[in-house]
Amino acid sequence: MPLEIQTIDGCQTVCLTGALTVWEAADTWCALLPLLNSAGPLTVDLGAVEQCDGAGLQIVCQLLKAADAPERSIALSAPSDPLRAILERAGITASFTEKV
Amino acid sequence: MGLIAPLSIRQWLQPPTAIGRGLDAIRRWSRRRSSAAAPTDPPSEPAAPAPLPEPPIDAKAAPAPAPLLDNAALSATLQGCGNELTGLCARTEGDFLDLGGRLQTIQAEAQQLTGTITAVLSEEQEPSIQGALRDIEQHAAGAIEEIQARRRRLADDLEGLAAIQADLGALEQQNQQFKQVAKNLKMVGLTISIESARSQAASAAFQALAEEITQLARTVHTAVGAIGTDTQAARHALDAVHADIGARMTQLEELMDDARTAVQTALAQVARFMELSMAALDRIGDQSRQIDRQVGQLVVAVQIHDNISQRAAHIQEALDEALEIIATAAQVPLPHSAQQAILGRVYGINRLQMAQLQTITEDLNGVRRQSADALERLQSAVASVTRAEALDTLVIDGACPAAGTRGHHPVTVLTRQLERLIALFDEGRDHLRRLAAAREQTGRTMARMNEHIDQVRDINFEIRLKALNAVIRSSRLGDAGRAIAAIVNEMKDLAEQSNTTIGAVSGIMERIARCAGGMDEKQDDQGAQESAGSRLHQGIAAFSTACTLFKEHSGRSLETGLLLETRIQESRERLGFFDALCGGCRDQMAVLEAVKAQLQPFADAAPDDWQAEEQRIMARYTMDRERQAHLGAAAPPAAAQNSAPTEAMAETAADDFDDNVELF
Numbered sequence: 001m002p003l004e005i006q007t008i009d010g011c012q013t014v015c016l017t018g019a020l021t022v023w024e025a026a027d028t029w030c031a032l033l034p035l036l037n038s039a040g041p042l043t044v045d046l047g048a049v050e051q052c053d054g055a056g057l058q059i060v061c062q063l064l065k066a067a068d069a070p071e072r073s074i075a076l077s078a079p080s081d082p083l084r085a086i087l088e089r090a091g092i093t094a095s096f097t098e099k100v
Numbered sequence: 101m102g103l104i105a106p107l108s109i110r111q112w113l114q115p116p117t118a119i120g121r122g123l124d125a126i127r128r129w130s131r132r133r134s135s136a137a138a139p140t141d142p143p144s145e146p147a148a149p150a151p152l153p154e155p156p157i158d159a160k161a162a163p164a165p166a167p168l169l170d171n172a173a174l175s176a177t178l179q180g181c182g183n184e185l186t187g188l189c190a191r192t193e194g195d196f197l198d199l200g201g202r203l204q205t206i207q208a209e210a211q212q213l214t215g216t217i218t219a220v221l222s223e224e225q226e227p228s229i230q231g232a233l234r235d236i237e238q239h240a241a242g243a244i245e246e247i248q249a250r251r252r253r254l255a256d257d258l259e260g261l262a263a264i265q266a267d268l269g270a271l272e273q274q275n276q277q278f279k280q281v282a283k284n285l286k287m288v289g290l291t292i293s294i295e296s297a298r299s300q301a302a303s304a305a306f307q308a309l310a311e312e313i314t315q316l317a318r319t320v321h322t323a324v325g326a327i328g329t330d331t332q333a334a335r336h337a338l339d340a341v342h343a344d345i346g347a348r349m350t351q352l353e354e355l356m357d358d359a360r361t362a363v364q365t366a367l368a369q370v371a372r373f374m375e376l377s378m379a380a381l382d383r384i385g386d387q388s389r390q391i392d393r394q395v396g397q398l399v400v401a402v403q404i405h406d407n408i409s410q411r412a413a414h415i416q417e418a419l420d421e422a423l424e425i426i427a428t429a430a431q432v433p434l435p436h437s438a439q440q441a442i443l444g445r446v447y448g449i450n451r452l453q454m455a456q457l458q459t460i461t462e463d464l465n466g467v468r469r470q471s472a473d474a475l476e477r478l479q480s481a482v483a484s485v486t487r488a489e490a491l492d493t494l495v496i497d498g499a500c501p502a503a504g505t506r507g508h509h510p511v512t513v514l515t516r517q518l519e520r521l522i523a524l525f526d527e528g529r530d531h532l533r534r535l536a537a538a539r540e541q542t543g544r545t546m547a548r549m550n551e552h553i554d555q556v557r558d559i560n561f562e563i564r565l566k567a568l569n570a571v572i573r574s575s576r577l578g579d580a581g582r583a584i585a586a587i588v589n590e591m592k593d594l595a596e597q598s599n600t601t602i603g604a605v606s607g608i609m610e611r612i613a614r615c616a617g618g619m620d621e622k623q624d625d626q627g628a629q630e631s632a633g634s635r636l637h638q639g640i641a642a643f644s645t646a647c648t649l650f651k652e653h654s655g656r657s658l659e660t661g662l663l664l665e666t667r668i669q670e671s672r673e674r675l676g677f678f679d680a681l682c683g684g685c686r687d688q689m690a691v692l693e694a695v696k697a698q699l700q701p702f703a704d705a706a707p708d709d710w711q712a713e714e715q716r717i718m719a720r721y722t723m724d725r726e727r728q729a730h731l732g733a734a735a736p737p738a739a740a741q742n743s744a745p746t747e748a749m750a751e752t753a754a755d756d757f758d759d760n761v762e763l764f
Binding site: 022023025026027029030033054055058059062 | 283286287289290291293294297310311314321
């Protein structure tokens with residue numbers, strides 16, 4: 001999955017596009033992890049995710065977990081429809097909505 | 101071979117001379133007349149004309165009595181008759197020679213024809229049609245058996261193929277398991293990566309492992325993808341082969357049954373046809389031998405010319421003797437009764453020559469009839485040889501049977517059916533080759549899949565090692581390492597699961613290899629079985645060669661026969677001279693008949709004289725036929741006089757010719 005990173009006024013925005021499945025999850029996670037550990041504000045755009053499975057969901061959960069951390073300013077954008085369907089099936093739509 | 105006896109007509113006229121004999125006759129007549137007054141004379145004697153008054157013995161004293169007949173005219177008639185008869189014979193000599201020459205040519209060509217026919221009939225020529233046909237029959241039976249064997253093997257192979265297909269299906273299922281293992285492995289890598297991100301220590305200990313696991317999962321996934329692709333490709337290939345051959349199998353089975361029945365029927369028809377043809381050829385052989393006999397008889401028959409020429413010469417000489425008697429009588433003045441006696445002797449000679457001429461005419465007619473019949477039979481025999489269906493209809497080029505009506509010829513039908521059989525044979529071979537190709541492709545696929553499976557097996561081993569190390573490392577992390585330890589356990593389970601799948605896949609692949617190996621062994625027998633097809637091909641080629649050979653021989657027979665027929669027809673047309681000859685003989689017969697009528701009263705008046713004259717002539721015959729004619733004239737059996745000579749008679753006559761004349 002390609003990751004597009006934009007920095008505007010010191011605020012980083014990461015856009016996940018394409019599939020977020022077990023086959024891309026590891027690489028995606030490896031790319032996201034340094035950004036999640038960085039200090040500045042971060043926005044993760046999930047509007048272009050076309051496909052997601054359990055592994056992708058695990059990454060989304062990690063994003064939610066990171067967003068929950070008080071010392072970090074991480075925001076998640078509105079999920080795409082395929083991602084929303086997965087979140088609903090997993091029962092975590094509410095948690096996600098709170099972070100958006 | 102007989103030559104005319106040296107004691108021939110010429111001896112007739114030697115001692116006593118004609119004049120001397122004439123005087124002897126007169127003296128005998130005188131003695132009879134003087135004793136006629138005695139009472140012992142038979143009462144039947146008065147049937148003769150009333151005796152004239154006894155003339156004085158001294159002729160000089162009395163004037164010569166007027167002749168009873170116009171002797172000059174009589175002499176001229178008899179002389180003309182003799183000359184005409186010998187002339188007729190001389191004039192037809194050329195015709196006889198021409199006919200003889202033609203018959204010699206016919207005989208030579210007939211021998212050539214019979215020689216060719218014998219060659220056609222011979223089974224010794226290589227290849228003979230009968231021999232080639234027997235070979236074909238044998239090879240066709242072998243080919244049918246082989247086709248059936250191939251059909252069975254094809255069916256077995258198709259079953260094997262179906263088993264392989266099923267195994268490939270199972271392999272695809274198992275491959276899904278592999279895919280799942282790869283996926284789970286990836287998940288494990290991800291999870292380790294996530295979990296190890298919780299602390300610096302965990303990250304240092306497990307981030308590399310996570311990446312390795314991810315990489316291994318990727319490798320497994322690639323191998324599994326390759327296995328899937330190969331399996332699918334093999335399945336598609338086998339599906340195509342199976343669908344094609346399987347669909348054709350039912351049809352092929354029907355076609356084989358049809359072909360077997362058709363070939364057997366065609367073979368039976370050809371065998372029947374050959375039987376008929378051989379019987380016809382045997383008849384042709386008989387006819388050709390008959391040709392020889394007919395020609396032989398003809399050659400003997402035309403020898404009659406020499407025979408009748410000699411007999412005509414004898415007639416002429418006898419008539420010359422009669423002329424001499426008449427001339428002698430004219431030189432000496434004789435009493436009326438003596439003149440009657442002389443004319444009676446002339447009557448006797450004339451009567452005998454009529455009998456001789458009659459036999460000549462009959463013989464000529466007989467030979468004419470015999471020759472015409474023999475030539476007709478000969479022509480018919482030659483026609484039956486050259487136009488025989490057996491010669492014509494066997495002229496089939498086995499390799500390229502002609503279209504049209506020949507398309508129904510048993511040999512053509514057989515050839516067609518054999519070609520059909522060979523086509524089925526070839527089709528069966530093609531199917532087996534396709535199966536072999538599919539089997540080889542499957543074998544190659546299995547080899548590639550084995551490589552992939554080995555790769556997965558190695559990965560499993562590596563995962564287990566890594567899992568072992570990871571468990572040790574996770575135990576060092578304390579509580580933080582427990583989650584990772586659980587994931588690592590999952591790794592081990594995945595490796596076990598993968599190993600189980602590998603076992604299942606290996607089992608399937610072994611089955612496939614066994615099945616393909618079984619097909620391989622059957623393919624090894626192919627070489628031996630191919631020979632049946634090649635033998636059938638060779639048999640058809642030999643049959644074709646035999647047909648061509650037969651065509652050449654029968655073509656030559658046809659040409660010779662047609663030429664011979666033309667010659668025979670020409671010879672038949674040339675037999676007309678026999679009619680002219682017989683006509684001439686009949687004319688002269690009429691002349692002699694008239695002479696006989698003129699002389700009849702004098703013969704009746706002196707029967708002893710002419711009868712004694714006939715007996716005297718009888719003693720001088722050198723030919724049996726002349727002797728028989730004489731005896732016939734003396735006591736003519738009614739049936740023998742008019743009946744045509746039979747063939748047996750002709751044959752004896754042929755033998756008689758040998759006894760009397762120089763052979764033609």
